Amino acid sequence: MELDWLETFLAVVDRGGFTAASEQVHRSQSRVSAHIAGLERELGVRLIDRSHRPATLTAAGQVFARHAREIVSGIGSARSAVGALRAMEQESLSVLTTPCIGAALFPAVVAGLAEQLPGVRVVLSEQCWHDVERRFPADGIVVAVLPTLPHPLAPGLQERLLWRERIRVVVPEDHRLAREGAPVPPEQLVTYPLVVAGATGEAEPELLHLLAARGLAAAPRVTVDNPSTVVAMVREGVGVGVLNGVAVEHADTTGLATLDIDDPDMVREVAAYWYDVLVTTGVGAALQRTVLQAPVPRGGTRIGARPASRRPGTGAAQRGVRGLLGR
Numbered sequence: 001m002e003l004d005w006l007e008t009f010l011a012v013v014d015r016g017g018f019t020a021a022s023e024q025v026h027r028s029q030s031r032v033s034a035h036i037a038g039l040e041r042e043l044g045v046r047l048i049d050r051s052h053r054p055a056t057l058t059a060a061g062q063v064f065a066r067h068a069r070e071i072v073s074g075i076g077s078a079r080s081a082v083g084a085l086r087a088m089e090q091e092s093l094s095v096l097t098t099p100c101i102g103a104a105l106f107p108a109v110v111a112g113l114a115e116q117l118p119g120v121r122v123v124l125s126e127q128c129w130h131d132v133e134r135r136f137p138a139d140g141i142v143v144a145v146l147p148t149l150p151h152p153l154a155p156g157l158q159e160r161l162l163w164r165e166r167i168r169v170v171v172p173e174d175h176r177l178a179r180e181g182a183p184v185p186p187e188q189l190v191t192y193p194l195v196v197a198g199a200t201g202e203a204e205p206e207l208l209h210l211l212a213a214r215g216l217a218a219a220p221r222v223t224v225d226n227p228s229t230v231v232a233m234v235r236e237g238v239g240v241g242v243l244n245g246v247a248v249e250h251a252d253t254t255g256l257a258t259l260d261i262d263d264p265d266m267v268r269e270v271a272a273y274w275y276d277v278l279v280t281t282g283v284g285a286a287l288q289r290t291v292l293q294a295p296v297p298r299g300g301t302r303i304g305a306r307p308a309s310r311r312p313g314t315g316a317a318q319r320g321v322r323g324l325l326g327r
Helices: 003-015 018-025 029-043 059-089 099-116 132-139 176-180 206-212 227-235 245-249 282-293
Strands: 092-096 121-125 143-147 157-172 194-197 222-224 240-244 256-260 267-275 300-302
Touching (some): 003 029, 003 059, 018 029, 029 059, 092 132, 092 282, 099 121, 099 143, 099 282, 132 143, 132 267, 143 282, 157 176, 157 227, 157 245, 176 256, 194 227, 222 227, 227 240, 227 245, 227 256, 240 245, 267 282
Parallel strands (some): 092 143
Antiparallel strands (some): 143 267, 157 256, 157 300
16 A cells, blocks of 8 residues: 555545535546545545545545555654654754743753754754644654643654643733833733733733633723733733733833732643654753753742643644643
């Protein structure tokens, strides 16, 4: 059974027909038909009912499609893992993180790594990271440091909790909340126009999930990608900013006041993620060790290796990272 046959079969399934599939896989329609026929001969069953337009899967085809996807995905992941290992042999490492964590944690991490491996090269990917479990194999990621992912994690993906950080409120110094100087109750927070940071491509920021868990709803006036933009918006009087503690500590908040939220559970947790095959030896192991031993950034509190509190995942789509405060 050829890998090309599986890829062609899945193209027919996804595109709903032989003609559209031929365009996707860049093969003639007769070649596509030959691949499907080869699969059916090999399996001894009919996979596609050609009597309908568009063509439909038979019961056997539906079962086989699930396994075919796993096979094709597994081969792609294996190729990417080998590619990552090849890159590591040349002391080149790819890391997935966020702008906030990248600025707060990774200068010390890279400096420490460079002391051990003077020739090491590190690529920090700080954007479009919501589809984490796909990006590990697809982009050759060795280690990721991100706000905690919903469980269950993808098979084999390891997690180590690094720190917890409070959610903070940022306002101009002459704002009413700043004059009061007290922690802000969540029910009061939602009465203000909010400026929050979230993840590109995600439906809504994490703040909204935290508030919803308390029976509160909010519609932010502005949602941005970068914590520094939140601060700039607050400085211009656009609204009340909400950021994670590490972002606040590493932002220029001159002329602004930062306040706690009057709820000790309004927090986020940050963790390191990896697959063991990429961190058992060499530069991968050095990177993982340096990340796990790095000092917690200002604004965070180390929490050890206890289980994190998180929303349960309910499938591949929800296992990607949701919008996260301060990123």
